[in-house]
Structures are given as C-alpha cells and as structure tokens.
Amino acid sequence: MNILTRLTLQHFRSFSSKSLELHPGLNFIIGPNAQGKTSLLEAACVLLRLKSPLTHTLTEAIRFGEEAFFLAGSYGGKELSMRFSPGEKVKRLLQIDDVTQQETTDYLSTGCIVWFGSDDREIINGPGERRRRFLDSAGLQLSNDYRKHLKFYEKALRSRNLVLRKQRPRREVEAYNSILIENGDALMNLRAHLCKALAPQAAQACHSISQEKLMLHYQPGASMTMREALENSLAKEIELGMTLVGPHRDELLIRLNDIPTATFGSEGQRRTVALSLKLGLANLLHQEKLTPPLLLLDDVFGELDPERRSALLAGLPLEAQALLTTTDMEGIELPQTTTTHFFALKDEISELSLF
Amino acid sequence: MPLLDYPESFCELTRQLRRLPSIGPRGAERIALWMLRSPHAHPKALAEAIHNATQHCQSCEQCGFFSEQKICSLCADETRSGKEFCIVERVTDILPLERTGAFHGRYHALGGKLSPLDGIGPEQLRITELMDRLHVERPSEIILALSGDVEGEATAHYLAEMIAPWSIKITRLAQGLSAGSGVEQADAVTLQRALMNRGDYSL
Numbered sequence: 001m002n003i004l005t006r007l008t009l010q011h012f013r014s015f016s017s018k019s020l021e022l023h024p025g026l027n028f029i030i031g032p033n034a035q036g037k038t039s040l041l042e043a044a045c046v047l048l049r050l051k052s053p054l055t056h057t058l059t060e061a062i063r064f065g066e067e068a069f070f071l072a073g074s075y076g077g078k079e080l081s082m083r084f085s086p087g088e089k090v091k092r093l094l095q096i097d098d099v100t101q102q103e104t105t106d107y108l109s110t111g112c113i114v115w116f117g118s119d120d121r122e123i124i125n126g127p128g129e130r131r132r133r134f135l136d137s138a139g140l141q142l143s144n145d146y147r148k149h150l151k152f153y154e155k156a157l158r159s160r161n162l163v164l165r166k167q168r169p170r171r172e173v174e175a176y177n178s179i180l181i182e183n184g185d186a187l188m189n190l191r192a193h194l195c196k197a198l199a200p201q202a203a204q205a206c207h208s209i210s211q212e213k214l215m216l217h218y219q220p221g222a223s224m225t226m227r228e229a230l231e232n233s234l235a236k237e238i239e240l241g242m243t244l245v246g247p248h249r250d251e252l253l254i255r256l257n258d259i260p261t262a263t264f265g266s267e268g269q270r271r272t273v274a275l276s277l278k279l280g281l282a283n284l285l286h287q288e289k290l291t292p293p294l295l296l297l298d299d300v301f302g303e304l305d306p307e308r309r310s311a312l313l314a315g316l317p318l319e320a321q322a323l324l325t326t327t328d329m330e331g332i333e334l335p336q337t338t339t340t341h342f343f344a345l346k347d348e349i350s351e352l353s354l355f
Numbered sequence: 356m357p358l359l360d361y362p363e364s365f366c367e368l369t370r371q372l373r374r375l376p377s378i379g380p381r382g383a384e385r386i387a388l389w390m391l392r393s394p395h396a397h398p399k400a401l402a403e404a405i406h407n408a409t410q411h412c413q414s415c416e417q418c419g420f421f422s423e424q425k426i427c428s429l430c431a432d433e434t435r436s437g438k439e440f441c442i443v444e445r446v447t448d449i450l451p452l453e454r455t456g457a458f459h460g461r462y463h464a465l466g467g468k469l470s471p472l473d474g475i476g477p478e479q480l481r482i483t484e485l486m487d488r489l490h491v492e493r494p495s496e497i498i499l500a501l502s503g504d505v506e507g508e509a510t511a512h513y514l515a516e517m518i519a520p521w522s523i524k525i526t527r528l529a530q531g532l533s534a535g536s537g538v539e540q541a542d543a544v545t546l547q548r549a550l551m552n553r554g555d556y557s558l
C-alpha cells in the first residue's frame with residue numbers, strides 16, 4: 001500500500017520552505033484560514049499528478065518574488081521530486097529516486113489522488129465543463145491512452161476553432177479533422193467505459209450516505225462517429241465559427257431517484273451526489289490500481305451536516321491515506337476503524353501528540 | 356558600484372557574447388578572457404568567419420537549405436533523382452535525413468508547420484514555392500517527413516489535400532518516429548527505418 005510519508009515544499013505559494021512527516025490513515029491539518037492549509041494539499045496533488053486542482057497555470061503557485069518552486073516527497077517507497085521553473089529551458093524537472101525522467105509516463109503512474117473540495121457540488125449544477133473535468137480526473141489517472149488522446153484532441157480543437165473563428169479557408173479547417181476523428185472517437189469510447197465502471201461505485205457510495213438511488217449516464221458529444229458528425233456539421237461550424245461536435249460537448253447525466261439532480265435536486269442532495277461521485281472515484285481507483293488513492297479533502301466539513309460528515313468519513317476506502325484541512329474539529333466524529341493524526345498550522349506547522 | 360571593472364571594450368565584448376544562444380554572463384566572461392589571453396584564439400579569423408558566413412550563406416531558392424549560390428549543391432546535382440520529393444519542416448531536418456544515405460531524391464523545407472495558435476498559417480510557410488516546384492519538376496512521389504504532433508499532423512493533412520489533384524503518390528514517415536517528436540531529434544538508424552517503411556498517405 002502506498003503512503004505519502006514526507007512532503008517537502010520550497011517557494012510554493014506562501015511557503016518559503018516546509019517539510020511535513022505524514023502517517024497512514026487520517027491526517028488532519030487544523031488552523032485558521034489564510035495560513036496555507038490548502039496549499040499543503042495542493043502541493044501533494046501537484047507532486048503526484050503534476051497538476052493543480054485550483055489553477056491551470058502552475059506559475060501562479062510560485063512564491064511571490066521567486067522564479068521556481070520545488071516539491072519533493074516519499075511515496076510508496078519512492079522519492080519523487082518536481083522542480084517547476086517556467087523561465088528556464090527545462091521548465092519541469094521530474095525525478096524518481098534521483099533519476100531524471102524524460103517522459104511523464106512512469107512518474108505519473110506512481111500515485112493517484114482524489115480531491116474533495118468545498119465547491120464540488122458545482123460538478124452537479126455547474127457548466128458541463130465541470131463534469132468533463134471530473135471525468136478527465138478519473139480517465140487521466142486510469143490510462144495513459146486517455147492522456148494522449150485528450151492532449152491531441154484539445155490542441156487540435158483549439159487550433160481548429162481559431163481557424164474557424166478567423167474565417168480561414170475550409171482546407172485549413174479540415175486539416176484538423178483526422179486528428180479530431182482519431183482522438184475524439186477514442187476519447188468518447190474511453191469515457192463511455194469509464195462511466196460504466198464509475199456508475200455502480202458512485203451508486204453504492206450514495207446508497208451508504210442517504211439510501212437514495214443514484215444513476216450516471218454518459219452522453220457523448222457526437223451522436224454518430226466523429227467522421228460523420230464533422231461532415232454533417234461543417235456548414236454550421238463555418239457559420240458559427242466553432243467546432244460543434246465531439247467530446248468537448250460530452251455530458252454526464254446525473255439522476256437521483258430518477259430525477260435530474262442539476263435542475264430538481266435540493267442543495268443537500270447535490271452535496272450527497274458530489275460526495276458520492278468522489279467516493280465512487282476513490283473506490284474505482286482503488287479497485288483498478290490495487291492500492292487506494294491519496295485522498296485530499298480541502299475544507300469540506302463546513303459544507304456538510306453531521307450525518308453527511310460521518311457518512312463521508314465512513315465511506316473513505318478503508319486503508320486509504322487522507323490529508324484533511326479544517327478550521328476546527330468541532331462536530332467531526334472520527335471513525336474508530338482508522339488511525340488519526342493532527343497537525344496545527346498557525347505560522348508554523350507542528351504535529352499535535354494529543355488532541 | 357564596484358570600484359574596479361573590466362575596461363569598456365572588454366565589457367562590450369561580453370555584452371555581444373551574451374546575446375548568443377545559451378550563453379550566460381559567466382560563460383560570456385570566460386569566452387572573452389580566453390579570446391584575450393589564449394594564443395589559440397585567433398580573434399581576427401573568427402571575426403572574418405562570422406562576417407563571411409553571414410554575408411555569403413543564403414537560402415537555396417528551391418529546397419530552402421543553406422547555400423552560397425542561388426541553388427544549393429544538392430539541388431544542382433543532376434545525378435540525384437527528381438522523382439522523389441522529401442518535405443521537411445525545418446532546413447536543419449535535411450542533413451539528418453541526408454546522412455542516412457537512404458534517400459536520393461530532392462528536399463523541400465517548409466520553414467515550419469501549421470500552428471494557428473502561434474500565428475503560423477500556410478502563408479508563413481514555403482507552400483507556394485512547393486506548388487511552383489511541382490509544376491516545374493513533376494515528381495512522382497512526395498514523402499512527408501513531418502513530426503507526429505498536432506501541428507505536424509495538420510500540416511501533413513493540409514499538404515496531402517493540396518497535392519491530391521496532382522495524382523502524385525504521397526507517403527509519410529511515421530514508423531519509428533515517436534508521437535510528438537520530429538526528424539531533428541531522431542537518430543540515423545531510426546530515420547533510415549522510417550524512410551524504408553514509409554506509409555502511403557495519398558488521399
């Protein structure tokens with residue numbers, strides 16, 4: 001089982017330099033707001049996945065006045081390190097056990113994470129982009145093909161949309177078709193499989209939280225093959241100046257008790273469903289990777305009523321390691337089945353031996 | 356301000372050296388010191404070589420490779436086959452392919468690849484020149500030696516469309532070239548294999 005035993009940050013967000021020894025089970029980071037609790041979780045995510053759940057551009061995470069950040073950690077017996085310096089020739093230096101990685105494949109296969117955020121309910125009632133990003137967070141961790149197809153598809157889509165918007169000749173638009181066809185079909189296929197695997201896991205999590213019936217249904221952004229869909233929509237695309245079919249139009253339809261959650265669900269139901277999706281993803285990753293993902297729960301308890309708090313803590317995969325931030329432990333009932341450690345973050349970080 | 360620094364002429368030399376690619380302040384200072392003190396430096400010969408090369412090297416009007424004449428020695432070589440055209444992104448892609456010894460036709464460097472996000476469209480590439488050459492030289496096969504990333508794929512597809520009315524056989528280097536990489540990074544063996552196993556790309 002893979003555990004993050006140490007996490008080191010340099011010039012990351014507000015931290016100049018910080019190191020943290022972590023434990024199996026639940027690791028609570030307790031402290032007032034604006035002390036950088038979230039940054040510690042973000043650092044763990046960036047270290048393992050090279051992406052931040054909070055920002056598109058990692059440049060933002062570099063400490064003010066510095067030109068690079070450095071993250072390192074011990075995960076599952078491997079020493080991972082990442083240096084991000086956008087101004088230099090090698091923007092991202094990755095190492096496993098001091099060996100520099102030319103490709104990201106090995107590095108990214110080291111560990112998985114599931115991020116729980118206080119804005120997770122936007123997955124339910126936010127724009128479709130939020131649901132596609134959720135699916136991507138699953139797909140990117142489950143398959144290297146997914147990463148390759150998504151990368152090619154997104155770049156070709158942005159290029160094609162620009163060419164369409166600028167009303168360039170049709171031949172320039174169609175130069176991207178074969179890339180969209182190859183990677184778009186593959187991506188929709190992978191997402192369909194992903195949803196099929198995720199649906200029962202999320203349904204089970206939902207049943208444990210509130211005994212309600214959750215159903216997920218994947219609706220591809222093209223109702224036929226990409227080749228046919230692109231052929232049919234070209235005239236309209238030229239008129240509107242954007243690509244109208246493909247996985248960037250995918251939807252994840254969510255129904256609770258046979259009712260679409262986004263429009264008809266209550267606030268509480270949306271929270272239940274958001275939790276179910278994340279717990280379902282955690283269990284799916286556990287099942288596929290044979291080791292539980294690292295769970296990062298950023299300030300989620302304030303949003304939840306006591307019952308959902310207990311259901312969340314009880315629903316985490318049993319052996320999973322979790323990092324959780326909270327302003328206080330008030331009203332958080334700890335499960336008996338797992339070990340718990342506490343860290344206080346206020347100017348300095350220190351582990352509390354007793355709570 | 357330090358009280359003592361190098362004389363102005365020395366500082367001007369380091370400033371000029373720093374403008375060169377991948378030379379930092381320390382490197383510039385080291386080179387300048389070597390220029391001044393080493394008996395092997397021959398600064399005059401170096402200055403002349405820089406001047407000569409920049410004055411006399413131009414782009415071959417046909418393939419785009421460096422040449423001191425209007426037409427480079429390869430394009431001027433009558434013994435080379437004009438039946439096969441190898442299309443590359445950059446002029447620096449030509450030599451690695453040539454060194455494989457597996458190709459005996461002619462080259463055409465586009466000067467880049469389609470990349471609208473970077474402001475590069477067909478007008479920024481040597482595509483009109485390519486079409487002119489097809490008119491005059493009438494090759495029977497076009498080999499696309501373009502990289503496997505999105506820009507390379509789009510460029511290959513665009514050219515295949517442009518060339519389609521000519522009913523010329525179009526092939527594409529792909530075998531062995533890893534996705535996302537180009538000709539310049541590949542070693543000779545990989546390139547040779549890629550040339551031998553090129554796939555049909557005609558529309």
Ligand SMILES: [Zn+2]
Pocket residue numbers: 415416417418419420426427428429430431
């Ligand atoms: Zn030439």
